[in-house]
Amino acid sequence: MPDPDWDEVAELALKRVTASGAEYGDIRILRSTSQTIDGEDRRIAVVRETEDVGFGVRVLYRGAWGFAASSVLSLEEAPRVADLAVDIAKGSASLASDRVRLAGEPVHRDRVVTACRVDPFAVPIEQKTTLLLETMERLHSRAGIVRSHAGLWSRRDRKLFVSTEGTHLDFDLLAGEGEYSATAVADGRFGTRSFHTPPLRQGYELIADADFLSEALRVAEQAVEKVCAPAVDPGRYDLVLDPEHLSLTMHESCGHPSELDRALGYEANYAGTSFLTPEKQGSFRYGSPHVSLVADNTEADTLAATGYDDDGVACQRWDIVRDGLFVGYCTNREVAPKIGEARSRGSNRADGWGSIPIVRIANIGLEPGMATLDQLIGDVERGIYIEGHGSYSIDQRRYNFQFGGDAFWLIEHGRRTHMLRDVIYHGITPEFWGRCDGVADRAHRRRYGFITCGKGQPGQSGWMTHAASPARFRQIDVIRGQSPG
Amino acid sequence: MTTLNSWPKLTGREEFRFLSELVFTRSAGDHTVVSLRDQHGGTTRFANNQVVQNVDSRCGTLTVTVSFGCKHGTASTTDFTAGSVQETLVRAERLARLSPEDPEYLPPPDPQQHLTLPTVREESRAAGPARRLEYAGEAIGQCRVENLSAAGIVGSSVGAIGVAASTGLFAHEERTEARFSVTVQDGEATGWASATHRSIDHLKVQERTLAAIAKAKRGEEIRDLPPGMYPVILEPAAAAGLWTWMLWSLDAKAYDKGTSPFSGRLGQRIVDARLSLDNVSAHEDLLGVGFTPDGLATGPSRWIDRGVLQQLSYDRYTANAHRIRSLPTLDAPCVSAEGAAAQSVPELIKNTKRALLITNFWYIRPVNAFDLTLTGMTRDGTFLVEEGQIVSAVKNLRFHESPLRAFNQVEACTRPLEAVTSETGKMLVPAMVLNAFHFSSATRF
Numbered sequence: 001m002p003d004p005d006w007d008e009v010a011e012l013a014l015k016r017v018t019a020s021g022a023e024y025g026d027i028r029i030l031r032s033t034s035q036t037i038d039g040e041d042r043r044i045a046v047v048r049e050t051e052d053v054g055f056g057v058r059v060l061y062r063g064a065w066g067f068a069a070s071s072v073l074s075l076e077e078a079p080r081v082a083d084l085a086v087d088i089a090k091g092s093a094s095l096a097s098d099r100v101r102l103a104g105e106p107v108h109r110d111r112v113v114t115a116c117r118v119d120p121f122a123v124p125i126e127q128k129t130t131l132l133l134e135t136m137e138r139l140h141s142r143a144g145i146v147r148s149h150a151g152l153w154s155r156r157d158r159k160l161f162v163s164t165e166g167t168h169l170d171f172d173l174l175a176g177e178g179e180y181s182a183t184a185v186a187d188g189r190f191g192t193r194s195f196h197t198p199p200l201r202q203g204y205e206l207i208a209d210a211d212f213l214s215e216a217l218r219v220a221e222q223a224v225e226k227v228c229a230p231a232v233d234p235g236r237y238d239l240v241l242d243p244e245h246l247s248l249t250m251h252e253s254c255g256h257p258s259e260l261d262r263a264l265g266y267e268a269n270y271a272g273t274s275f276l277t278p279e280k281q282g283s284f285r286y287g288s289p290h291v292s293l294v295a296d297n298t299e300a301d302t303l304a305a306t307g308y309d310d311d312g313v314a315c316q317r318w319d320i321v322r323d324g325l326f327v328g329y330c331t332n333r334e335v336a337p338k339i340g341e342a343r344s345r346g347s348n349r350a351d352g353w354g355s356i357p358i359v360r361i362a363n364i365g366l367e368p369g370m371a372t373l374d375q376l377i378g379d380v381e382r383g384i385y386i387e388g389h390g391s392y393s394i395d396q397r398r399y400n401f402q403f404g405g406d407a408f409w410l411i412e413h414g415r416r417t418h419m420l421r422d423v424i425y426h427g428i429t430p431e432f433w434g435r436c437d438g439v440a441d442r443a444h445r446r447r448y449g450f451i452t453c454g455k456g457q458p459g460q461s462g463w464m465t466h467a468a469s470p471a472r473f474r475q476i477d478v479i480r481g482q483s484p485g
Numbered sequence: 486m487t488t489l490n491s492w493p494k495l496t497g498r499e500e501f502r503f504l505s506e507l508v509f510t511r512s513a514g515d516h517t518v519v520s521l522r523d524q525h526g527g528t529t530r531f532a533n534n535q536v537v538q539n540v541d542s543r544c545g546t547l548t549v550t551v552s553f554g555c556k557h558g559t560a561s562t563t564d565f566t567a568g569s570v571q572e573t574l575v576r577a578e579r580l581a582r583l584s585p586e587d588p589e590y591l592p593p594p595d596p597q598q599h600l601t602l603p604t605v606r607e608e609s610r611a612a613g614p615a616r617r618l619e620y621a622g623e624a625i626g627q628c629r630v631e632n633l634s635a636a637g638i639v640g641s642s643v644g645a646i647g648v649a650a651s652t653g654l655f656a657h658e659e660r661t662e663a664r665f666s667v668t669v670q671d672g673e674a675t676g677w678a679s680a681t682h683r684s685i686d687h688l689k690v691q692e693r694t695l696a697a698i699a700k701a702k703r704g705e706e707i708r709d710l711p712p713g714m715y716p717v718i719l720e721p722a723a724a725a726g727l728w729t730w731m732l733w734s735l736d737a738k739a740y741d742k743g744t745s746p747f748s749g750r751l752g753q754r755i756v757d758a759r760l761s762l763d764n765v766s767a768h769e770d771l772l773g774v775g776f777t778p779d780g781l782a783t784g785p786s787r788w789i790d791r792g793v794l795q796q797l798s799y800d801r802y803t804a805n806a807h808r809i810r811s812l813p814t815l816d817a818p819c820v821s822a823e824g825a826a827a828q829s830v831p832e833l834i835k836n837t838k839r840a841l842l843i844t845n846f847w848y849i850r851p852v853n854a855f856d857l858t859l860t861g862m863t864r865d866g867t868f869l870v871e872e873g874q875i876v877s878a879v880k881n882l883r884f885h886e887s888p889l890r891a892f893n894q895v896e897a898c899t900r901p902l903e904a905v906t907s908e909t910g911k912m913l914v915p916a917m918v919l920n921a922f923h924f925s926s927a928t929r930f
Contacts, residue, residue, distance in 0.1 A: 047584045048559040049576055054544060064535075069542040071563040084541060084614075088527075089619045089799045092536040095625060107710075125583035133585065146742050183744055189855050190744045266532045268636035269668040270907050272847075275929075310605070353544040393848040393883070395862040400883055400928035402860050404852065424852060424860075426883065426926050456668075457638045457907075458528050477926075483858040483887035484714070 003031070003053065009078045010162040013057050018164055022089060024060040025082075027038045029073065030353040033345035035121060038151040039132040042140060047125065054353035057085040063099020064092035069354040078239035078288050102333040103344045105313050107166040112307030114174040115300070116203030116264060119155035125206045128152050131207070132180075135216045139182040146190070146225075150180035152207065167312040175199060175303065175451070175463070180209045180216065184223040184366060191421060193223035194388060194406050195440075196244070198448045198465065200301045202272035221225040222407055222419070229419035233407070234480050237472045238383035239425060240376050245327035245386050245405050246366060247448035248467035253429040254293050255361035255464070258320045259347075259455075260329040262359075264338060271455045272396025275429070276326055278339045286326040287433025288470075290369060293321040295330060295362035297346060302351070302363045302465035303449050310357035320364055324433075330362050349462040363449075365467035369439030376438050383411035384423055384478065391424060391481065402426040404481055422481040432473060440469035486867040495645040496523040496545060498563070498657040504547065505649035507567065508574050514551035514581060517574075517651045518593045520778065522546045526642025529617040530663075533722045534625050534635055539559060541614055551577040555590040558583070567844045589802040593650035593805055597782045599775040602658075602767055605643070606684035609661035612641040616685065624667050624694045631698055637667035641685050648780035665690055666907065668865060669697040673930055674704025674878060675847055677724065677865030681905040683772065700844060700866035704878040708869060709927070712882060717897070717922040718870060719831050721904035721914050723863075724820075726846040728762075729909040730859055732815055735788070737797035737804070746857040746889065748795060752914040755791040756892035759823040762789035767915075773817035786813035791823060819913040822898035830916045833897055835873045842868040842875060845906055846884070848873040858887045862928065885925035894920040 010027045017025030038046040055078070055278030056069035066089025068081045097203050132150040139148040158196045159171040177199035183192045197210040241249065256262065257274040265273055276284065297304045297315035308314055316468075331341060350357040354372045377385065388406025408423040409416045449465035505519040522922070527541035547570060548561035558580025562573040620639040628635035640663065651690040663685035669676045677700065678693035719727075739745035747755065766783045776782055779801060788796040799812050820884030827833045834842065844866030852858040863881045870876070901913035 043587050043589060044585050046559070047557070047580045048561070049580060050546075050548075050561045051563065051573070052546070052561075053563050065537070065539060065649065067538070067540040069540070069638070071546075073564075088539045088541060088614045091614055092529075092539045095531070095536045095618070095622055097535050099534070125580065126585075129583075129585050147744055148740075183742075185743050191855075216584075264533070265634070265636060265670070268532055268634075268670060268774075269530075269638060269666055269677075326630070354544050356538055356540050373550070383582050391850050391852045391860065393850045393860045393862065395881060395883070395928045396847055396864055397928075397930060398864065399930070400850075400881075400926060402883060402885075402926070422853060424885075428929065440882045457538075458532055479885070479925060480851040481858060483853070483856045483890050484885070485890060 004075050006160045009055065009075060010160060011072065012075060013078040013082040014162060016079045017059050017086060020086040020198055022059045022061040022086060024164055025058065026161060027057050027314065028353055029054060029055040029160045031158045032155060032352065034155045036153050037128050037132060039136055040149045041147055042133065042136045044129050044132060045428050052352065056353045057082045058356060059089040060100060061084040061086060061089035062093040064089055064096040065100065066092055067356040100334050101337055103336040103342060105333060105344065108312060108314065108340060109168045111170040113172045114201045116174050118204040119175065120176050120204040121156065122174050123217050123247060128211060129212060131399065135180050135213055138213065138216035139180065139220045139257045142217065142224060144184045144186055144224040145182045145220050146185045147183035148181065152178045158261055161310065163312050169308050169312060171306065173201060173306060174203060175201050176206050178210065178212055178408050182220045182223040184227045186224060186227045189227050190228035191223060193219050193226055195219045199303060199446065199451045200302060200465065202301050218276045222465065225419050226407055226421055229421045231422045231480055232420045232478060236475045238380045239476050240380065240383060240385045240411065240470055241447035242387045242470050243468040244388050244448045246468040246471060248389050248392055249403060250293065250364055250466045250468065251361065252392060252394045252451060253398060253401055254320060259359045259361060260331045260335045260339065262331065264335055267455065270457050275397045278363065280326055282327055284326040285324055286321045287432050288436045289324045289431050290436050291321055291324050291440055292367035293364055294367055294402065295320050295364050297362050299363060302447065303463040304363045304465065309346040309348045310350050311344060311348040313344045315346050318345055330359055332359050335359060351462065351463065355460045358460065358463040361464045363465045366439060366471060368442040368445055368469045371438050371440050373440050373444055373470050376440055376470055377411055377416060378414040380411045380414060384420065385409040385411055385416050386423065399428050401429060423478060424481040425476050425478045427476055432476065435474045436471055436474065437474055438472040442469065444469040495643065496521055501647040501657050502655065504570060507570060508549055509651045511571060512551055512574055513578055514553055516552045516592050518550040519649045520548040521645060521647035524642060524644040526640065527614055527617060528640040529621045529637050530638045531621045531625055532636040539614065547573065549573050550579045552590065553581050555586040555588065556584045557581050557587060557590055591801050591805060593652050594654050594780055596653045597780060599656050599782050600766060600784060602773055602775050603769060604658055604660040604683065604774060606661050609641050609663045609683065609685045610643045612663065612685045617641060620665065620688065620690045623690050624909040627691065627694045627698065628669055633698060633701060634670040635667055635923045638664060640664040647777065650780060654780045656780050662772065662775065663688055665693065667694050667697050667703040671701040674701050675865045676700025681907055681911045682770065696723060703868060703875060707878040707880055710879050711887060712926050713919050714923050716841050717919050718837060718842045718917065719917045720830055720844050721915060721916050722845045722903040723843040723908045724914045724917050725904035725909050725912050726849050726861065726906060727859065727891065728820055728912065728914055730849060730851065730857065731888050732818060734857060735798040737799045740797050742805065746855060751794050751797065751854055753794060755794045755889055756789065756792050757895040758792035759895065760789060760792055760892060761787065761821050763787050763819050764813065764815050764817055765819045766920060768817055768819065771817035777814055781812055783814040783816050819901055820915060821901050822915045825898040825900050825915055827897060827899045829899060833899060833916055833918055834870050834875065836897065837870050837873060839917060840870045841879060842870050849908060852885065856887050857889050858885065860885050880924040880930060881928045882924040883926045884923060886923045891919050891922055896920050
């Protein structure tokens with residue numbers, strides 16, 4: 001059904017906010033259209049489209065927040081929701097001691113549209129289901145494969161952000177991804193190998209350009225090889241990590257600790273705090289001089305490059321770690337002033353109209369170095385090359401982590417030899433990054449990312465891209481991923 | 486403050502019946518299913534002894550699945566107007582026509598006899614921002630008095646859930662839920678407590694905040710212990726973290742394909758012979774529901790009987806292949822221990838010579854799906870117990886262990902106690918003393 005005029009809804013809501021005496025208010029109206037096609041074991045199990053429409057009003061009253069949201073998008077509902085948000089903010093103010101003061105931001109009036117060559121919603125469903133079925137057939141063509149999964153996902157967000165400061169932002173954003181996996185059984189064990197396109201803000205060209213189908217046989221063969229491979233001998237190894245694998249390592253051990261709200265205690269009850277406390281900014285050695293981690297929310301196609309965040313702050317590029325030194329945080333308009341910064345970094349995002357925006361990890365990537373991948377591997381006597389994502393876990397201050405991977409190869413005397421299984425490595429974040437002694441050059445740079453980053457209460461899913469070239473880490477503790485005894 | 490009554494009311498039973506009939510009347514499909522999820526709730530979140538988030542949200546979603554033979558498609562909307570519902574049906578029909586045949590498709594279930602459970606508590610339905618703020622203020626106030634810092638949430642919600650199918654299946658249920666969680670910080674030390682219940686009156690905010698305060702205060706003196714094998718006392722939340730991954734791994738299709746840690750072990754002992762796992766949908770301290778998302782009836786069932794695996798979690802297709810007519814559900818899990826002598830965690834501590842007391846685990850993830858090896862960190866209260874007393878706090882440790890091994894090391898248990906964490910659903914589970922539990926590394930706090 002046709003929505004009411006969004007500008008009229010916004011005007012009605014924000015008039016109520018302004019009349020209440022609140023110092024700030026904004027409204028986000030959002031229509032999200034998603035398409036999910038999932039297959040398993042040579043069949044299409046899910047073909048689903050969702051339309052999710054609603055709006056949320058955020059109010060800052062005497063330095064305290066209130067937020068109310070509704071899926072009933074109407075001219076009658078807008079003032080009611082706005083009034084509720086004001087009431088809730090007044091309640092919050094009754095318990096406020098350190099009142100919120102927003103960092104300044106110029107007023108923006110803009111429209112942001114994802115550039116796309118092929119509209120994913122215009123691609124025939126049959127074309128997508130055929131691709132997934134052919135992919136699964138190809139996976140199962142390899143003896144030993146007993147299970148498969150393949151999926152495609154697309155989303156379009158039409159969003160309006162309007163604030164009482166006069167900012168008016170209109171968005172038409174796309175995102176998509178594709179993935180599949182094969183599970184092999186051999187020798188009484190089982191194991192899975194996966195393929196992922198990165199989730200990116202692109203059209204269906206993301207899938208078309210990804211060699212989606214042609215990679216399937218390799219994935220199936222490596223699933224069988226992996227499950228038959230010898231288990232790793234625990235010990236210290238040099239690790240060479242591929243960009244997809246590094247995306248998770250960076251996300252967990254650099255991305256989350258660089259969220260300033262965590263460092264200030266906002267997430268103490270759930271996602272946790274951060275060892276990167278504010279007094280360390282500018283002086284703490286996070287890694288070796290080879291390690292420069294840059295937040296870039298301006299790079300085209302990446303998930304956090306939305307032009308503006310949900311504070312209405314323009315996307316930016318800045319350093320998190322420069323030459324091994326911790327220098328910057330991901331911030332929003334609320335927390336930036338608490339460390340004396342005049343402007344937010346524009347990292348405040350909500351996962352839908354019904355969620356209040358919170359600080360999220362930016363598109364944090366590892367800056368390329370000078371080496372080639374062959375040079376990184378060639379200088380390893382005894383090591384392991386790791387691709388993709390596997391097991392992952394990290395403590396609530398982001399010191400102690402443990403990672404697996406999707407595929408592992410033993411490196412001996414400068415050469416990648418055979419696959420291994422059950423490889424798990426663990427470490428302490430600054431010690432681990434301190435052991436980085438080489439990063440491959442820009443020609444090896446690849447982008448991966450996440451649309452399922454959990455944070456906040458109620459829980460929200462954050463979206464961000466992490467780019468890297470392969471990197472080498474010396475003498476890392478490796479254990480076997482099996483139960484003791 | 487504005488009350489809930491000023492909001493559009495949730496979709497009632499007759500309203501849902503009307504909406505679903507509207508869809509069935511107009512559907513061209515061989516079968517049609519309409520699902521409802523209409524939720525209104527809010528969360529007051531606090532940190533550093535003040536409110537940092539205070540939200541209230543209403544969201545209704547109607548989902549339509551249409552099938553033509555074995556081809557099916559699904560569409561959903563948040564707009565409940567007749568025109569939008571019609572448009573959603575048309576989208577579902579279009580997707581179904583364009584989909585390939587699904588060899589595992591089954592028509593929706595026939596009408597079912599659903600249990601009528603006490604899923605709604607009026608005090609939770611009536612609770613709004615003011616009540617949530619009052620509880621948050623109570624937790625903050627207790628911590629301020631002790632010069633400690635509180636972070637946490639108070640949440641409450643009411644939802645209308647429904648499933649209807651052109652076969653005549655119809656189910657509608659209202660469900661309330663209230664949540665409280667608090668982390669108390671005393672310098673570097675933290676203590677934590679959490680509760681979820683159908684009734685907001687059962688959150689016991691004061692009692693749980695005091696428990697978290699006591700844990701934080703005990704953490705002032707902290708000891709480094711090397712990783713290795715230790716006896717442990719798992720508080721209910723910590724035990725629930727391990728049990729949850731066992732529950733999630735009971736999928737029957739994976740079992741059949743040989744990709745389950747339980748493959749070939751149905752009818753065999755998998756945990757200590759004193760332990761049993763039941764589903765108790767009607768238990769008033771659990772969050773049991775009357776029906777599954779498919780509209781199937783829930784009910785009591787036994788999954789592990791004195792250590793022996795008795796039951797798997799079936800999708801309808803796999804159940805049909807096994808000629809299983811009544812699918813067991815795990816909406817309200819309860820682990821019990823035969824002959825459990827202790828009533829409480831303090832009693833377990835009192836009878837323990839030496840062990841690590843674990844309040845909770847965090848970021849539990851699978852390491853190896855084959856033997857169900859898991860990893861995770863201890864969090865918000867890890868202590869050394871010697872000669873029946875807590876003697877010091879211990880820096881957090883990372884475990885690397887399979888519950889299938891650990892739950893065969895049971896020394897002692899309490900009766901089933903309430904447990905819920907940020908990573909697990911609500912369950913009843915005993916606190917447990919395990920003789921040997923493996924920690925693979927340590928962290929710095």
